[in-house]
Amino acid sequence: MTGLEALADRLYYLAAFLLLGIGTYTLIGSQNLVKKVIGMNVFQTGIFLFFIAAAFITGASPPLLTAPAPYVSPLPHVLILTAIVVGVSLTAVALGLIVRIYDEYGTLNEETLREVQADE
């Protein structure tokens, strides 16, 4: 029972690391460049969730002056807001490059691209 409770306490961390695993697997395993970018996004989302889960305190209120103490830590939220902005920019640049690659070669498959490049 205690093992199960300990697990329930850490459910968010479990989810965060599950997302990290899924993201990494998609990033490495998928042949499709768009899916690789999706994998990268899932990977980053895992990190975001990790930070936010770390800031949470059971029974605490949101960090507003009108709410009673104790508060959850507001700093990780701010950090992750920055990290999300960075993530969006990265996705935009990645998709821009993918459009160029598709225009040039007409494929998004990594294996095919490697063969085409070897022929050049």
Add this chain to the structure above:
Amino acid sequence: MSDLAPLLVALPVFGSVVALLAGLARDRVGWAVAVLTLVVQTAVAGTLMADVLGSEAIRYVVGGFTVPIGIELVVDGLSATIALLVAVVSLGVLAYARRAGPRSNAFYVIYLLLVAGLSGMSITGDIFNMYVFLEITGLTAYALVASGDGGRSAIAGLKYLLVGTVGASLFLLGIGFAYIATGTLNMGDLATQLAEVGYGSPLVLAAFGLLVVGLFVKIAVFPLHTWQPAAYAGAPDSVSAFISALVSTVAAYALIRIVFTVFGTEFLAATPLASTVLAAGAVVSIVVGSLLAVSQSELKRMLAYSSVSQFGLIVGAVAVGNVVALTGAAIHLVGHAIMKGGLFLAVGLVNDVTGARTVDEYAGLAKRSPVGAAAFSVLAVAMVGVPPAVGFVGKWYIALGAVEAGAWPLVVVIFASTLLTLAYFARVVERIYFRDSTETSGLAPTATDGGEDDAPEPVVSVGMRATVVAAAVVAVALGAVAAGYGDLLEPTIEGLLS
């Protein structure tokens, strides 16, 4: 004088906005704006360097929040060195890029943003701030790599983006662990708080591992270097020179900061595994990087693998972690940036004059492109570590530090690395001077197809030749002042290690 510190970041950001807006009104104004910005940037970095070398570090708190809550900028001898290096190299590459391109205005906007990211990384005293600058550096570097023509550079850029993002994300995850353990993000504050938490704590160990592996990706330590050869070979010549000279260098500087400012020598002493991992990364990187370099036929890929091997030396110095080795690391960081940047520019120059891109095509190059051939050879010899060039001084200090620490396996590898470096440069230099060109006409320069009347723009400008020659001269001249600089840096390094 401490108010100068934030200018190092603000100036290039401002310059890039100006270049963007001015570009809307007039074409080809980007170069002038970039030069103006970087001249001022170099002056600011030089002033800061003169202020801090041999004296107290300058601390500046951004926005008036008190430390450790506010973001702090810290300029000491080491960070001022890197900031000055960034300013000088980016100014030098501009002289080359004016003719060699890419000529679009957008190129200079991104170029200045990259300078801002690199300068920020070198002077920040806040670990999350460092992550943000790391990502700014990354994003702009991906865009610059992809700025070449054709699909090859786009694929190289995307590959760099995917691998680089994983590296930066691991760095962020490491920050998360450190933050959960201590509740602070200021580097100086982290150092004391981490000691209180205890170096055996799983949170602290996980933070160290993730931060170091994240930076290994950015430095391109074997086997996390896979993005690098494609990125350097796929990018335009000026971009590969710029990125090879600075991006990995600043990441290696960040590694020194993380390992010594944040975790400290006591952590390394308490965790032998940490030093072992660093030393293992160094040894594998030096040996495998050199062997891969020997097996390349394309010059730019060979130089890329050479970087993998040279940064192995820097990581080795971090693993040794005494004053002499870290002084050597600082000297080699500067020296490598000048030499490798110069080599990439020389390769670009030779390519523009003769069209030669592979080792075999370099046969008899001395006759076809005497300036490029001579500069390439001088820089190659400097990189091997022949005195009095700066490549020798850096390696000498690192080896001396390793001997002092009794890290004998590392000593052997460092000396072997010199031979390995010779192995891949000697075959090129030998072809340049002692072999006749196999083909006489095939690779005619593109300029010859213009008529005599409409005098075509020469492919290679005076600025391009001057930059390449200047890099070669600086690489040799720095060797003379490097020892004196090492003495000046010693208080800073001692402060870092205490």
